[in-house]
Amino acid sequence: MKDIILELYDINALTFIKVSNNVYKIKTNDRDYALKYIEQTGLESIIEKLKLIKINDFVFPLKNNYNQYVSFYEGIGFIILPWIEEENVLLKDLKLKFFLEFLAKLHNSSFYTIKVNESFFNETYDYIANKIDKVSEDLEKYISKIERLDYKSPSQWLFLLNYPLYMQAIDKANKSLENFKEKSETKNTVRMAFTYNDFDYKHIILKEEKILGVEKIELAPPIYDVFYTFTSLNEINVDTKIYYEKYFKKFILDDYEKEWLLSLLYIPKIDEFTLDEANNIVNVTSSLNYLKNSEEIANIINKKGILEEND
Secondary structure, X not given: OXXXXXXXHOOOOOEEEEOOOOEEEEEOOOOEEEEXXXXXXXXXXXXXXXXXXXXXXXXXXXXXXXXXXXXXXXXXXXEEEEOOOOOOOOOHHHHHHHHHHHHHHHHHHHOXXXXXXXXXXXXXXXXXXXXXXXXXXXXXHHHHHHHOOOOOOHHHHHHHHHHHHHHHHHHHHHHHHHHHHXXXXXXXXXXXXXEOOOOOHHHEEOOOOEEOOHHHOEEEOHHHHHHHHHHHHOOOOOOHHHHHHXXXXXXXXXXXXXXXHHHHHOOOOOOOOOOOHHHHHHHHHHHHHHHHHHHHHHHHHHOOOHHHOOO
């Protein structure tokens, strides 16, 4: 592999240090690099389009001596990037602020409208309806089991006492889903944009004002990017709503997109109970925090006038 790197990039690799299953740190006399194996096709085109629309927030791969971002070795694609040391301090609030500002810019700069047939919205409706039904069934299974117990653990009491909140969330998810169905009945187009879909605080390098992970970019409805990021957070100590409010001021959702996103956000998020009571306490507490955070984001989305502001 050293010879390949030297031939393609004029980089004289001394050693390779395995960082993960698909990432290696390349040590040289001058500086360090990252070698990352990728499966994504079409990355060349995506990077060129990102640069064309002036999205320069990513740590982009180096071009090889054939003027390509993606190289191949024994049929496997890989990219070479500058190595950036992970920051010692998480600074979650600042990282989330930076990321959501980046996300709004990415979506605004790349979105376009495509025509879809009627089945697209029907399949989307069915997909979300099945998600809601599955979570609802799980909640009913948990509560039925707990109610029959003579002795209830603290986590079970916590779940039991807050069960109405879960049911309210299910009802709101179903209501938003029906609103989505109504608002999309006459639609034959949907917005698509470049989406990141890989939120992780480790991917946000504040000192460089850069985002790692350009190879995860794909074209999709932007609401899924917002939803994925939100479900990856579930923060207790970070006031997420103020950063989402700024996102929704910059990227204006259509009415059908608002209901689409709300139908997903309202769905409770809870793991299966185990024999580990400490884990169960964390599970229920995190789940209740998710309900609180999703309600706050829903209030922002539904706030009259919030989506008409431009600053």
